[in-house]
Amino acid sequence: MPLTAPPAGxxxxxxxxxxxxxxxxxxxxxxxxxxxxxxxxxxxxxxGGGPLVEPDPHGDPAYRVVTFLWRGSAATRAVLVMPNKVVDPRDLDRNLMERVPDTDIWHWSVRMRADWRATYGFCVDEGGGPAAGTAGYWAWLRGRQVADPLNPRSLARRWGGEPVSYVELPEAPAGAEWRRREGVPRGTVGAHTVQSELLGNERQVHVYEPPGGGRDLPVLVLMDGEMWQPALEVADLLDNLIADGRIPPLVALLPESLGPDVRWAELACNERFVGFLERELLPWAAERHSLSDDPARTVVAGQSLGGLTAAYAAVHAPHRFGRVLAQSGSFWWPDGPDLASSEWLTGRIEATERLPVRFWLSVGEQEWVALPAARRLRDTLVAKGYADAAYREYNGGHDYLCWRTELADGLVELLGTDGGGAA
Structure with a gap:
């Protein structure tokens, strides 16, 4: 039976x-x-540049002190440091840097476990805006974010613009699978315009085909394709995982999102968007590639609202999407005054019989909004008998820096050639 979402609005x-x-x-x-x-x-x-990483002052090898630095000028009035989810937008004073007296050194230090990683930026007040404490100051300051000029490490920014800086502590996943390697056969990537009658729009879809092609290939449908392929080059990851025998050759379909507003409308348990994936995008791809129609060999994946949509797609159309890879899913949706009016998808899963779907979920320990809802979904899946559902938490935030390594691990577990992907 189709899964009807809450009404518009x-x-x-x-x-x-x-x-x-x-x-x-x-x-x-x-x-x-x-x-x-x-x-x-x-x-x-x-x-090696900023941030500084120093031993824990208490002698605990599991922790480090991380110090963000900014070299100010005579005009610098304030500097706000914004590590992903290590800042509360309602309490920004806690993230204001301090200046060493009579120097140009602005600094902000935090004690973190040694497996932490995060993207970050600085919001710098060099004058010309509202005075601190006046109406509109914080909004003005947050609009002045820049990367760390002391840090050579950066990651592409969502929706374009200047890349964001990042910090990785020594025990954080290194993401070696993402580095392009010499001698690894490379697949092909093409960008295509795909129209949707169901949605009344068209979008670019990036299509990855494995080296050498193949027949009856597994399928990965990955949301927010504009970030994963042109920006992050997920094709390099897929090439490496296939070359190492960790996943089988597959075709990846990466539909782009059409800007923030349309993304909100399409990726919040939207039945028409799932119809686009199932009845328009997959048939369009099947006309051009030899794809499996086995739901156990079809992974639908996404992050944030995309993670919510990935899970909704499988619950709505389990006959086509049998594998879910949901990262930092917005399972709190839709927000309401209590749980009875929130976490709609978790409630629907709880109210229906177990489906032939396998879930792989991950979420950041620093995501204080998403984490409780993800844990409740995990508990619901366990109670409903989804014994093969995987769930894990990592020391990070709502962050592509974390999602890219989690994506690799999820694909290996759901489709892995070592038996981890067996139904």
């Missing part, structure tokens, strides 16, 4: 709740000694 923005616990601030020994150092900024550059 249902509240859909994320719950506006405060972070339950502020992150633990720390002191940097390097910054404390900065006033006596002859060439502080030169030493930072020679050490």
């Amino acid at each position: 249902t509240t859909r923005r994320p719950p506006r709740i405060a972070r339950p616990q502020p992150v633990e601030r720390a002191d940097s020994a390097r910054v404390a000694a900065a006033a006596t150092e002859g060439d502080f900024w030169g030493a930072v550059r020679r050490a």
